[in-house]
Amino acid sequence: MLLAKARTLLAVHFAYMMEYRAEIFFWILGGLVPFFFMAAWSEAARQGYTLYSPLEYARYFFAVFVARQLAIVWANWTFSDWVRTGKLSFYLLQPLDPMWRLLADHVGERGVRLPVLVVIGGVFAALFPGALVWPGWGALALGLAASTLAFLLSFFVAYSVGLLAFWLEDATEIFELWYVLVLFFSGMLAPLSLYPEAVQRVLLWTPFPHLVYLPAALWSGLEPADARGFAVLFVWTLVFFAVSRLLWRLGRGRYSAMGA
Amino acid sequence: MAAPAVLAEQLSKTFRVAEKEPGFAGTLRHFVRRRYRRIEAVRGVSFEIAPGEVVGFLGPNGAGKTTTLKMLTGLIQPSSGRARVLGRDPYRREAGLLRELTLVMGNKQQLIWDLPVLDSLRVNAAVYEIPWAEAQHRTAELAEMLGVAEVLRQPVRKLSLGERMKAELLASLLHRPRVLFLDEPTLGLDVNAQLAVRRFLKAYRERYGATLLLTSHYMADIEALAERVIVIHEGRLLYDGPLGGLVERFAPFKEVRLMLARPAAAAAFARFGEVEEAGGLRVRLLVEKDRLTGVVAELLANFELRDLSVDEPPLEEVIGRVFAKGAV
Ligand SMILES: Nc1ncnc2c1ncn2[C@@H]1O[C@H](COP(=O)(O)OP(=O)(O)OP(=O)(O)O)[C@@H](O)[C@H]1O
Ligand SMILES: [Mg+2]
Numbered sequence: 001m002l003l004a005k006a007r008t009l010l011a012v013h014f015a016y017m018m019e020y021r022a023e024i025f026f027w028i029l030g031g032l033v034p035f036f037f038m039a040a041w042s043e044a045a046r047q048g049y050t051l052y053s054p055l056e057y058a059r060y061f062f063a064v065f066v067a068r069q070l071a072i073v074w075a076n077w078t079f080s081d082w083v084r085t086g087k088l089s090f091y092l093l094q095p096l097d098p099m100w101r102l103l104a105d106h107v108g109e110r111g112v113r114l115p116v117l118v119v120i121g122g123v124f125a126a127l128f129p130g131a132l133v134w135p136g137w138g139a140l141a142l143g144l145a146a147s148t149l150a151f152l153l154s155f156f157v158a159y160s161v162g163l164l165a166f167w168l169e170d171a172t173e174i175f176e177l178w179y180v181l182v183l184f185f186s187g188m189l190a191p192l193s194l195y196p197e198a199v200q201r202v203l204l205w206t207p208f209p210h211l212v213y214l215p216a217a218l219w220s221g222l223e224p225a226d227a228r229g230f231a232v233l234f235v236w237t238l239v240f241f242a243v244s245r246l247l248w249r250l251g252r253g254r255y256s257a258m259g260a
Numbered sequence: 261m262a263a264p265a266v267l268a269e270q271l272s273k274t275f276r277v278a279e280k281e282p283g284f285a286g287t288l289r290h291f292v293r294r295r296y297r298r299i300e301a302v303r304g305v306s307f308e309i310a311p312g313e314v315v316g317f318l319g320p321n322g323a324g325k326t327t328t329l330k331m332l333t334g335l336i337q338p339s340s341g342r343a344r345v346l347g348r349d350p351y352r353r354e355a356g357l358l359r360e361l362t363l364v365m366g367n368k369q370q371l372i373w374d375l376p377v378l379d380s381l382r383v384n385a386a387v388y389e390i391p392w393a394e395a396q397h398r399t400a401e402l403a404e405m406l407g408v409a410e411v412l413r414q415p416v417r418k419l420s421l422g423e424r425m426k427a428e429l430l431a432s433l434l435h436r437p438r439v440l441f442l443d444e445p446t447l448g449l450d451v452n453a454q455l456a457v458r459r460f461l462k463a464y465r466e467r468y469g470a471t472l473l474l475t476s477h478y479m480a481d482i483e484a485l486a487e488r489v490i491v492i493h494e495g496r497l498l499y500d501g502p503l504g505g506l507v508e509r510f511a512p513f514k515e516v517r518l519m520l521a522r523p524a525a526a527a528a529f530a531r532f533g534e535v536e537e538a539g540g541l542r543v544r545l546l547v548e549k550d551r552l553t554g555v556v557a558e559l560l561a562n563f564e565l566r567d568l569s570v571d572e573p574p575l576e577e578v579i580g581r582v583f584a585k586g587a588v
Contacts, residue, residue, distance in 0.1 A: 008386035012372070012379050089335050090370040093363055095355035096387045253337040256275055257330050 009101065013108030056222055058131035062124055063216035067143075069117055070110065071150045071211060075102050076175040079162030089257045099159065099244070106155060135219050142225070143218035149233040150211045154178075156240035163244060166251030186212040193223060204228065207236040263347055265439055265471040266309040266332060270341035272495075273327050275299040301327040303495040304341065309471060311438075316486030316503070317475040320583040324495040325475045326365075329441045332473070333363040345439055359388060362437040366447035369428055371416045377427045378412050381434060388435040395434060402430045406460050422453035429457065433464065440464075442474040446481055458484045479575040491582060498582065503575075511578040514552055518543040518559065519567035532559065536577075541566075546573055 052060070079102060082088040091098040125132045135143070157178055164171035185208035192200060192209055203209045210229035217223035279295045302324040309315050319325050330336045331343050334350030334357075343350055348357045371380045378399075385395035403409040406426040411419055419427060429445065442461070446454040458481055465472055476482055482489060482503065489506055491499040499506055513533070519541060526538035532555045533547035547555050552570065559568065 005386045005389065008382055012375070012383050015375055015379060086368070089330075089363075089365075089368070092335050092353065093333060093358065093361075094384070094387050095353075095358040255336060257335045 005096075006104070009104035010108050010111070013104050014111045052222065055128065055131045056220075058124075058128045059133065060216060060220045060222050062121070062132065063143075063219040064212055066117060066121075066219070067147050067150065067212045067215040069113060070147045070215075071154045073106060073151070073154045073158040075106065075155055075158040076161040076172045077158075078102060078105065079159060080165035080170070080172050083162075083165040083255065084258070086257050088255065092255075099248070102159060103155065106151075133221070135221055139218045139221060143215040146210070146218060146230065146233065147215040149230065149237060150207075150215065153207055153211070153233055153237040153240060156237060156244050160240055160244045160247055163247035163251055166247070166254045181208055182211055185209055205232060207233055263311075264308040264344075265311040265313070265346060266307075266473060267344040268305055268307050268328065268332065268341070269344075271302055271305045271328065271331055271338055271343055272300070272340045273302040273324075273331060273336065274339045275301055300495055302331070302492075305492060305495070305497050306341075307490055307497065307500055309473060311471055312465075312469050313488065314465060314472040314474070314486050316482035316489040317473055317492075318482065318489055318579060318582075319475075319492040319498075322494075323492045325492065326443055328492070329363060329443050329473070329475070333361060333441055334358075335363075359435055360437055361439040361441070362432045362435070363441045364429060364432045364443065364445050366425065366442075366444035369416075369424065371424070371427060371431055373417050374415055376413050376415055377419075377431070380416070380431055381412070384431055384434050390435060398434055398436070399430065402433060405463055406430060407456060422449050422456075425449060425453070425457065426460075429460065436468060438468065438470050440470055440472045440474075442472065442476075444476055445474065446476060446478055454478065454481065461485060479579060483575060493583060506582070507572060507575070507578050510582045511573050512549050513546040513573050514549055515571045515573040515577075516545045516547050516552075516556065516559070517567075517569045517571065518545075518563070518565055521564040521566055524563065546577070 079088075079098075082091065082098070088098060091101055121132065158175055161171055161175045161178075164174065185203050185206065192203070192213055195203070200209075204226065210226070210233050213223070214225060214229040214233070217225040276296045276298055279297050305324070305328060317325050317328070327336070331338045332345060332350060334343075334353055337351050345361055346357060348354060350357060350361070371377060372383075381395065381399055382392070384390075385392055390398070399412070400409070403412060406429060408423055408426045408430065411423050411427065416424060416427070425445065425447075433440075440461075445461070446457050449457065461472065461474075462485060464470060472485070474481070474485065486503060488501065489499070489503050490497065491506070499509070515536075516533075520543060521541075523540055524538075524543075526535055529535050529538050529543060529545055533545045533551070535543075535545055537544040545555075556568070556570070559565065
């Protein structure tokens with residue numbers, strides 16, 4: 001029964017997202033930022049300054065691109081919209097925690113995004129012959145597991161920010177802070193092994209380096225994959241899951257179903 | 261007496277809203293020190309509704325009807341007092357209870373705007389754990405009762421207001437709730453669509469023995485469906501009893517309608533009672549019940565009449581009086 005519920009929710013949210021496929025396409029285009037860094041690092045490599053060859057940089061940044069695409073979330077925005085417009089009322093009436101609906105919304109969207117990523121991968125492989133190499137089933141699966149954890153963590157952080165709408169008029173922008181931290185400490189700007197060692201040591205206990213770096217390292221096979229990353233991501237996911245549950249319990253009493 | 265289907269006990273809700281002066285200075289002041297205003301939307305309202313009863317919930321704009329319904333359906337937490345539906349606290353959102361109730365809001369929609377109605381129904385069926393075959397069966401049945409079978413495959417955004425409202429009703433009732441809260445379900449519908457919705461609610465109630473609490477600003481809805489009405493005003497309970505009793509209590513009048521043979525000035529009728537319409541050939545007067553026979557005799561003696569009839573005053577009129585008086 002639970003499975004049937006999940007399947008239907010996913011199918012309908014997939015259909016819903018298909019209505020917005022054009023938006024999603026442009027959204028993905030917006031996610032091409034890592035490729036600019038790729039260009040910069042490849043150029044540096046060509047002039048002989050750095051660790052890897054230009055093709056290896058291309059491979060690494062493509063892995064970064066995919067890892068990021070699979071972890072993109074908007075729960076902060078959607079949930080606070082539900083609160084502000086009173087749409088949450090309908091979800092409160094039904095015997096399903098609104099959190100699951102929000103999660104289904106994200107997972108369904110991934111179904112639309114994935115085929116687009118495959119096409120972009122094809123184009124990329126044609127543009128940079130030899131840049132993409134098959135990582136092997138094991139690394140592929142581990143990378144997927146890591147990126148799923150990264151997605152769940154991002155989701156619960158965004159959902160927690162969205163829940164602040166019970167207290168604040170507009171809190172969705174707080175989530176931008178998360179993006180900034182991710183940008184600097186995730187390995188998106190540059191491979192982490194280029195950072196000073198002391199910084200690396202501290203960072204490894206935070207989720208940031210693992211979010212993008214762990215799946216990217218596994219998929220590209222260039223950087224050492226840190227197994228501890230799985231544990232760190234898992235624990236942080238649990239922490240933010242608990243935070244979101246707590247905020248939900250505390251915040252619900254403040255909901256005034258405005259506009260509904 | 262059977263355990264009540266719906267119970268409100270000293271139910272109250274106070275909203276706190278931030279106040280902001282318009283303009284830039286106001287924004288700055290608002291940022292530094294927020295000022296709040298308390299709105300007592302519902303103040304100590306108590307009533308019980310027995311299983312199978314249909315109750316009209318009346319009150320002018322801002323009386324607190326919607327707020328009360330939100331508390332009874334567990335959307336918002338009461339500031340004080342108790343709400344119970346089928347003996348359970350709706351705010352706790354137990355799945356067992358949520359499967360038994362629904363709230364239909366005439367000014368809101370739950371259907372997914374860009375997808376066909378059927379997709380929304382699919383989600384609801386899954387959420388309420390109704391097997392799809394059964395859900396299809398119920399959909400067909402409800403769609404037939406509502407007369408909307410043809411539009412279920414169309415995207416919601418392409419439906420007319422009436423079609424959409426009927427589809428909303430269908431979606432809200434797919435899980436066959438026993439307790440229905442309806443907040444202006446006929447809002448904005450044309451006369452035919454209003455009639456259809458009314459008939460449908462009546463049929464649903466008869467078929468499933470459901471309990472209904474319904475608000476509407478159209479008295480025809482209330483007259484057609486409710487035997488009992490609850491009236492609130494400024495958050496307080498004003499009246500709870502049979503619809504007829506409301507008329508007795510607040511409008512000890514009869515409406516006298518005349519058709520004159522020759523036009524007469526409106527002023528000529530002022531001494532008989534309250535003039536609702538006059539000046540031409542058609543005249544309508546509200547006359548106190550005690551004076552009725554005397555007034556009719558006098559009218560017959562003094563005017564040349566084509567027709568004269570005596571009726572209960574229109575319910576709208578009565579309700580208007582109740583609201584205007586405010587307190588009993
Ligand atoms: N979410 C809210 N926040 C602040 N004040 C509110 C909120 N909801 C309602 N109110 C106020 O509470 C009072 C009662 O509102 P409510 O919506 O319950 O009235 P109503 O009887 O349903 O009126 P109507 O016939 O116009 O629908 C109003 O003064 C309204 O402004
Ligand atoms: Mg209302």
